[in-house]
Every structure is written in C-alpha cells, then in structure tokens.
Amino acid sequence: MNYYAIKAIYLYEMSRTYRTISQSLIAPVISTILYFVVFGSAIGSKIENIEGISYGVFIVPGLVMLSVLMQSITNAAFAIYFPKFVGTINELLSAPVSTIDIVIGYIGAATTKSFSIGIIILITAHLIVPLKIVHPLYMLLFLLLTCFAFCSFGFIIGLWAKNFEQLNLVPMLIITPLVFLGGSFYSISMLPVFWQKISMFNPVVYLISGFRWTFFNFSDFSFGVSLLAIFSFAILCNSIIFWMFKTGYKVRN
Amino acid sequence: MKPIISINSLSKTFTSGFNALEKVSLDINKGEIFALLGPNGAGKTTLISIITGITIPTSGSVKVNNYDVIKDPIKTRSLIGLVPQEVAIEPFETVLSSIKFSRGLFGKPQDSLYINSILKQLSLWEKRNTKIIELSGGMKRRVLIAKALSHEPLVLFLDEPTAGVDVELRKDMWGIIKSLKYSGVTIILTTHYIEEAENLADRVGFINNGQISLIEEKQQLINKMGKKTLSIHIQNAIQNIPYKLKKYKLEISNSGNTLTYNYDINSEKTVITALLNDLSKENIKLKDIKSKQSSLEDIFINIVGK
Ligand SMILES: Nc1ncnc2c1ncn2[C@@H]1O[C@H](COP(=O)(O)OP(=O)(O)OP(=O)(O)O)[C@@H](O)[C@H]1O
Numbered sequence: 001m002n003y004y005a006i007k008a009i010y011l012y013e014m015s016r017t018y019r020t021i022s023q024s025l026i027a028p029v030i031s032t033i034l035y036f037v038v039f040g041s042a043i044g045s046k047i048e049n050i051e052g053i054s055y056g057v058f059i060v061p062g063l064v065m066l067s068v069l070m071q072s073i074t075n076a077a078f079a080i081y082f083p084k085f086v087g088t089i090n091e092l093l094s095a096p097v098s099t100i101d102i103v104i105g106y107i108g109a110a111t112t113k114s115f116s117i118g119i120i121i122l123i124t125a126h127l128i129v130p131l132k133i134v135h136p137l138y139m140l141l142f143l144l145l146t147c148f149a150f151c152s153f154g155f156i157i158g159l160w161a162k163n164f165e166q167l168n169l170v171p172m173l174i175i176t177p178l179v180f181l182g183g184s185f186y187s188i189s190m191l192p193v194f195w196q197k198i199s200m201f202n203p204v205v206y207l208i209s210g211f212r213w214t215f216f217n218f219s220d221f222s223f224g225v226s227l228l229a230i231f232s233f234a235i236l237c238n239s240i241i242f243w244m245f246k247t248g249y250k251v252r253n
Numbered sequence: 254m255k256p257i258i259s260i261n262s263l264s265k266t267f268t269s270g271f272n273a274l275e276k277v278s279l280d281i282n283k284g285e286i287f288a289l290l291g292p293n294g295a296g297k298t299t300l301i302s303i304i305t306g307i308t309i310p311t312s313g314s315v316k317v318n319n320y321d322v323i324k325d326p327i328k329t330r331s332l333i334g335l336v337p338q339e340v341a342i343e344p345f346e347t348v349l350s351s352i353k354f355s356r357g358l359f360g361k362p363q364d365s366l367y368i369n370s371i372l373k374q375l376s377l378w379e380k381r382n383t384k385i386i387e388l389s390g391g392m393k394r395r396v397l398i399a400k401a402l403s404h405e406p407l408v409l410f411l412d413e414p415t416a417g418v419d420v421e422l423r424k425d426m427w428g429i430i431k432s433l434k435y436s437g438v439t440i441i442l443t444t445h446y447i448e449e450a451e452n453l454a455d456r457v458g459f460i461n462n463g464q465i466s467l468i469e470e471k472q473q474l475i476n477k478m479g480k481k482t483l484s485i486h487i488q489n490a491i492q493n494i495p496y497k498l499k500k501y502k503l504e505i506s507n508s509g510n511t512l513t514y515n516y517d518i519n520s521e522k523t524v525i526t527a528l529l530n531d532l533s534k535e536n537i538k539l540k541d542i543k544s545k546q547s548s549l550e551d552i553f554i555n556i557v558g559k
C-alpha cells in the first residue's frame with residue numbers, strides 16, 4: 001500500500017468537495033426539505049400513522065436513502081470520470097499505486113462526502129419532525145456501508161462512461177425508479193400482494209427496509225437480510241473494480 | 254554498463270487493429286539523454302505510454318532498472334517521471350496543490366523545501382497560488398515539468414517538452430534538462446525540433462511507422478552520415494563546368510556565380526586542395542569560400558524520406 005498516495009488522492013478529492021461545498025451540501029438539503037413539505041406535511045397530514053408512526057417521520061429513512069444513493073453514485077462517478085475527461089487520469093495510471101490505494105483514496109473520499117450528506121439530512125429532518133432512532137449504531141453502520149457500496153458502484157460507472165450522457169444515464173434511468181418504487185414513501189406491506197411480489201426483485205427495497213428497521217425496529221424483511229444484501233453488493237462492485245484495473249478493461253489502452 | 258531501460262521486441266496493436274509499434278528493441282543507458290525522433294504518428298508517445306504503464310503492450314517486454322513494467326509496476330513506476338505531450342492538468346486546482354498532489358501520488362512524503370526549489374527553478378514561484386486555468390500555455394507546460402520532477406524520478410520522459418514554448422523558455426528548459434542530466438537523471442525526450450536533439454542528446458533514435466530505424470551516438474551519426482558542402486563564390490560567372498573539373502561533380506548555382514562541392518566528412522582532406530588547385534589552373538578566380546556541415550535535421554529528412 002502506498003500511504004502517501006492514498007492520502008494525496010483522499011485530500012485532493014476532499015478539497016474538491018470543499019471548493020464546491022455549497023452545491024455539495026445545500027442542494028440535497030433543500031431537496032429533502034421540499035420532500036418533507038410536500039410528502040410529510042401536505043400529503044402526510046391526510047395519511048394515517050403507519051405502525052404507530054406518523055407519516056412525516058416514517059419517510060425519513062427513505063428520504064435519507066434516496067439522497068445518499070444518488071449522491072454516492074454521482075460523486076464517485078464524477079470523481080473518476082472528470083480526470084478521464086480532462087486527461088489527468090494518465091498521471092494516475094502512471095503512478096505507483098495499486099487498485100486498493102485507488103479504491104481507498106477515491107471511494108473513501110466519496111463515501112466520506114455522501115455519509116456527511118446523510119448525517120446532515122438526518123439533522124435537518126430532526127429539526128422538522130421529532131425523530132427517535134432505536135438502533136443508532138446499526139443506523140450509522142448501515143448508512144456507512146450503503147455509502148461505500150454505492151460509491152463503489154458509481155466509480156464503476158465513471159470508469160465505464162464514455163461521455164456525460166452515459167454518466168447521467170444510470171442514475172436517472174435505473175436508480176431513480178428503483179428508489180421511488182423501493183418503498184421510500186410507503187411500506188411494501190401497503191401494496192397489493194402482486195406488487196409486493198414484484199418489489200422483491202428490487203434490491204433497493206431491502207436497503208430501505210433495513211435502514212428503516214434501525215430507526216423504528218420494524219421492517220418488511222429482517223435486518224440481517226438487508227445487511228447481507230448491501231454487503232454482497234459492496235463486494236461485487238469492488239470485485240468488478242479490481243478486475244477492471246487488473247485487465248485494464250475501460251481503464252488502459 | 255547495464256541499461257536502465259531495456260525494451261525487448263515490443264509490439265502494440267490497438268483495439269482498432271492499428272499496429273502502432275512493431276518489434277521495437279531499445280536500451281537506454283543510465284544517465285544519458287536519449288532523443289527519440291520521428292514524424293507524427295510514428296509511435297513515440299505509444300512507446301512512452303507503455304514504459305510508463307499507461308498503455309498495455311500486445312507483446313514484448315520492458316524492464317526498468319531490471320523490473321518488468323507489467324509484473325512489477327509499482328517498482329518501475331516509482332522511478333519514472335513523465336511530462337506528457339498533451340497538456341492535461343486539473344483546471345481548478347492551484348499550481349502548488351497540483352504539484353504536491355503529484356509528489357504524494359508517487360509515494361513521497363511532502364517536502365516543501367524541495368517543491369519550492371522546483372517552483373523557483375521553473376519560474377513558477379510567483380504563480381504558485383494561481384489556478385491552472387488562469388495560466389498561459391507555456392506556464393502550464395512548466396507545471397507539467399514541475400509535477401514530473403516533484404517526486405525526484407530517476408528516469409524522466411519528456412514528450413515534446415518544448416512544443417508551443419517561446420525561444421527564451423526553450424533555452425531555459427534546455428538548461429534545466431542539462432542540469433538534471435548532471436544530477437544523474439536519465440532523460441528520454443521526443444521532439445520535432447532537431448536542433449533540440451542536436452543540442453541535448455547523447456544518443457539519437459529514429460522511429461518511423463512503429464519501427465526503430467536507427468540508433469546512434471549523436472556525434473557518430475553526424476560524422477557517419479554527415480555531409481559537408483563547400484560553396485565557392487567566384488568572381489566571373491561561368492555557365493559550364495570546364496572538362497578538367499568534371500570529376501568533382503560541381504553544381505552551378507546563383508546564375509553561375511557559385512559552385513558547390515559536396516564531400517564526405519571522412520574523405521581525404523587533400524581533395525579540397527586539389528580542387529582549389531584545379532580551379533586556379535582553369536583561371537577561375539575565387540571571391541569567397543564557405544563550408545557547411547549537415548545537421549541532424551538533414552540526416553532526419555534523409556532517413557524519413559527513404
Ligand atoms: N488509442 C489509440 N487507438 C488507436 N490508434 C491509436 C491510439 N493511440 C495512438 N494511435 C495511433 O498510433 C499511432 C502512433 O501514435 P503516437 O501518438 O504514438 O505517435 P507519435 O509518434 O507520438 O506522434 P506525434 O509526433 O504526432 O506525437 C498513430 O497512428 C495513432 O493514430
């Protein structure tokens with residue numbers, strides 16, 4: 001491991017975040033507040049409590065997940081796509097760094113960023129609705145793991161993308177629908193049986209369910225299943241990254 | 254002496270099917286300045302990209318300091334600094350942070366004293382807190398050099414370091430390159446300015462269509478292939494070469510006022526004496542004579558033209 005390289009990449013990426021701190025943090029916070037206003041207050045007041053929890057509180061874990069997934073993917077994808085676009089990636093490719101250094105540096109920085117965004121959204125939410133978290137440590141662990149897994153996924157997209165369109169394609173076309181249909185704003189058990197069955201194939205359902213369990217101690221699936229799912233996804237993504245750097249696929253000519 | 258870089262039968266076929274390099278073999282000696290010359294698309298950048306680890310070769314091998322670039326990339330890359338042909342630097346970073354990043358990336362702890370000395374040497378000191386995007390093209394090139402030097406490489410690749418650089422800066426860079434060689438750095442440079450190679454290089458390699466066509470000591474090359482021309486300006490113009498002078502194969506130009514004699518640098522010196530004698534016998538009066546030795550550029554055109 002090249003400690004100085006990891007530090008250089010991590011700090012460089014973090015300084016890029018600080019430079020654009022307003023976009024990085026304000027945008028997701030504002031959009032979360034908007035969701036609260038629309039879904040939590042306006043519509044939520046017309047919806048009954050779910051398992052004894054008011055709708056405004058119920059949607060908090062889903063909202064955090066929605067932002068964190070999107071932020072993780074776009075940040076990590078951009079972090080590696082931009083050097084490709086500008087041409088500075090050649091410096092990285094000619095540097096004495098192993099894949100693990102690159103992963104810790106880039107994905108570590110992106111994970112830090114989206115984890116912070118998740119926490120800030122939680123704090124924002126807490127200012128609007130009374131929030132009690134039953135399993136705070138599990139909550140942090142699960143959030144961190146989710147950030148890492150989806151930053152890894154975003155990193156693959158950034159490596160793979162040939163242009164800006166492709167870069168935006170996956171988050172827009174795949175992640176947004178999966179998250180919206182993944183139970184961000186409802187419990188899967190509220191759906192007709194047929195749609196419940198269909199939802200089982202949506203991986204985001206397990207994420208939101210698991211995350212919700214850390215808040216309210218109830219969920220559609222057991223927490224273990226959710227943890228296993230996100231863990232496997234992180235391993236899968238990182239295996240792909242290691243394979244790409246090893247073979248040079250989409251990385252080296 | 255053991256070569257610091259040893260390239261063995263290296264070939265590269267791009268996914269497009271294009272053969273950019275064909276069985277290139279080349280040794281670079283420790284501490285030398287090697288100039289790689291060749292026309293656009295010859296394969297210079299491709300060769301450098303393979304040695305530095307940016308591009309994967311199709312076949313053949315490259316060893317740097319006895320380590321294979323594919324099997325031991327961490328070891329070989331930490332020895333190499335690269336000044337790329339394309340000016341690509343993250344535009345929104347400052348000069349200083351961009352250079353510090355390079356040093357860290359190549360596994361070295363920060364050393365502000367050293368970085369400051371590079372900044373000063375490359376006349377970037379005043380610009381150290383300026384964003385890259387606000388620099389002129391020549392300054393960006395200097396930043397690229399600073400980035401490559403930031404991690405104290407043993408081998409430095411300069412891919413057209415002085416393209417788009419003004420005369421003064423070019424002379425500055427030559428000075429820097431010479432002082433790097435003096436401090437023990439091995440330098441491989443590509444250039445389209447033949448005078449640059451002539452001024453700097455110990456050895457010269459010619460590459461064309463992905464094949465190395467010639468590698469020579471610069472001086473030997475000039476000696477071996479160098480031609481001299483003797484221009485003889487005469488007082489009274491002539492239109493035809495007198496019969497007795499035919500054996501010298503003189504060329505007439507300048508409406509009969511100049512005679513040109515081409516000879517090999519190694520040819521016997523007595524020939525010129527004989528020629529001058531014969532001229533005076535034919536009653537041709539001289540006004541002035543000039544001799545000129547061919548440059549690497551002439552040799553280059555000769556080789557590429559073949
Ligand atoms: N990624 C690539 N895919 C396909 N062909 C490529 C690629 N990169 C380079 N080539 C081709 O390989 C050949 C050699 O290119 P290279 O950049 O090595 O030339 P060069 O000698 O550096 O030229 P120049 O003096 O213009 O910089 C060119 O014909 C180029 O078009």
Ligand SMILES: [Mg+2]
Nearest residue numbers: 297298338412
């Ligand atoms: Mg080139």
